[in-house]
Amino acid sequence: MFISLDHIGKDFRGKPAALDEITLDLPSGMIGLLGSNGAGKTTLMRILCGIIQPTRGEVFIDGHNLAKASVRRTLKKTLGYLPQDIEPYPNLTPLEFLDYVGVLKGIDSKSSRRRQATELVSVVGLASAKDRRIGGFSGGMRRRVGIAQALMGDPKLLIVDEPTAGLDPEERVRFRTLLASLGQERTVVLSTHILDDVAQTCPYVFVLRDGHLRYDGATSGLIGAAKGRTWITAEQVAPPPERTTVVNAITTPRGTRYRVITDNPPAGAVPAEPSLEDGYMALAMLNEGA
Numbered sequence: 001m002f003i004s005l006d007h008i009g010k011d012f013r014g015k016p017a018a019l020d021e022i023t024l025d026l027p028s029g030m031i032g033l034l035g036s037n038g039a040g041k042t043t044l045m046r047i048l049c050g051i052i053q054p055t056r057g058e059v060f061i062d063g064h065n066l067a068k069a070s071v072r073r074t075l076k077k078t079l080g081y082l083p084q085d086i087e088p089y090p091n092l093t094p095l096e097f098l099d100y101v102g103v104l105k106g107i108d109s110k111s112s113r114r115r116q117a118t119e120l121v122s123v124v125g126l127a128s129a130k131d132r133r134i135g136g137f138s139g140g141m142r143r144r145v146g147i148a149q150a151l152m153g154d155p156k157l158l159i160v161d162e163p164t165a166g167l168d169p170e171e172r173v174r175f176r177t178l179l180a181s182l183g184q185e186r187t188v189v190l191s192t193h194i195l196d197d198v199a200q201t202c203p204y205v206f207v208l209r210d211g212h213l214r215y216d217g218a219t220s221g222l223i224g225a226a227k228g229r230t231w232i233t234a235e236q237v238a239p240p241p242e243r244t245t246v247v248n249a250i251t252t253p254r255g256t257r258y259r260v261i262t263d264n265p266p267a268g269a270v271p272a273e274p275s276l277e278d279g280y281m282a283l284a285m286l287n288e289g290a
């Protein structure tokens with residue numbers, strides 16, 4: 001599936017543009033979507049899903065303009081969306097809930113819905129709980145029901161908003177492994193604040209900031225933004241040195257070591273191999289002209 005955004009803008013009344021001049025071609029596979037709170041990620045995902053319309057610009061899915069209602073109707077069948085705040089009905093079992101979602105997605109045959117639902121509870125690791133009520137599930141299990149509902153109809157495009165927020169580390173790793181396997185056969189847009197999830201699963205990433213596109217390209221390229229700029233200060237330095245962006249601080253009995261992004265390393269600092277978090281912070285620093 002080929003997705004192209006052409007000069008997308010979105011205004012909400014009385015506010016600065018939530019999105020402005022977003023022009024982007026999405027490759028297939030796993031794509032990370034990063035950005036601070038209010039950057040416009042959810043707005044962009046809702047536009048991609050055809051839930052809301054952009055104020056300016058156009059979205060093309062396989063060359064078809066999403067502004068047309070007929071294209072949005074077709075998209076609904078090939079799209080899976082896992083919103084941030086999904087709460088599957090607590091009184092239903094996963095199979096019942098997936099059957100209901102199948103009806104909403106226009107899968108008319110009951111046997112086809114049943115077959116897909118049964119397959120999907122297995123894919124997301126809920127086979128042994130398929131006849132239990134969702135109300136008794138843990139947060140991680142509910143997320144898995146959420147991803148299963150997004151996969152009803154075998155969508156070619158899967159859009160997931162903060163899917164691992166609030167999960168314990170083990171469940172998070174399981175969940176992102178599941179997403180990565182899904183990304184082998186389809187386009188998956190993963191919006192998250194957890195940079196490690198993107199670093200581990202997404203070869204491609206784009207970054208929004210205040211509604212503007214600040215980066216799109218290889219994840220390794222974003223990490224590269226911090227190359228030669230990532231330093232670990234000597235232990236005695238406190239407070240953090242000036243003209244640096246602090247990524248983290250480790251305090252020991254002898255003092256604090258800061259991991260910083262800077263073009264002017266303080267005396268005694270040693271260079272460090274950058275991570276995606278460093279690249280993301282370096283991009284923010286470059287954008288601010290720090």
Ligand SMILES: Nc1ncnc2c1ncn2[C@@H]1O[C@H](COP(=O)(O)OP(=O)(O)OP(=O)(O)O)[C@@H](O)[C@H]1O
Binds near residue numbers: 018035
């Ligand atoms: N329905 C709406 N009505 C008015 N303003 C909105 C609406 N939806 C989003 N906005 C505004 O658009 C901007 C972008 O919001 P959006 O939810 O897309 O950001 P986000 O990157 O998803 O943030 P977060 O990481 O906090 O979820 C914000 O200023 C927000 O207040």
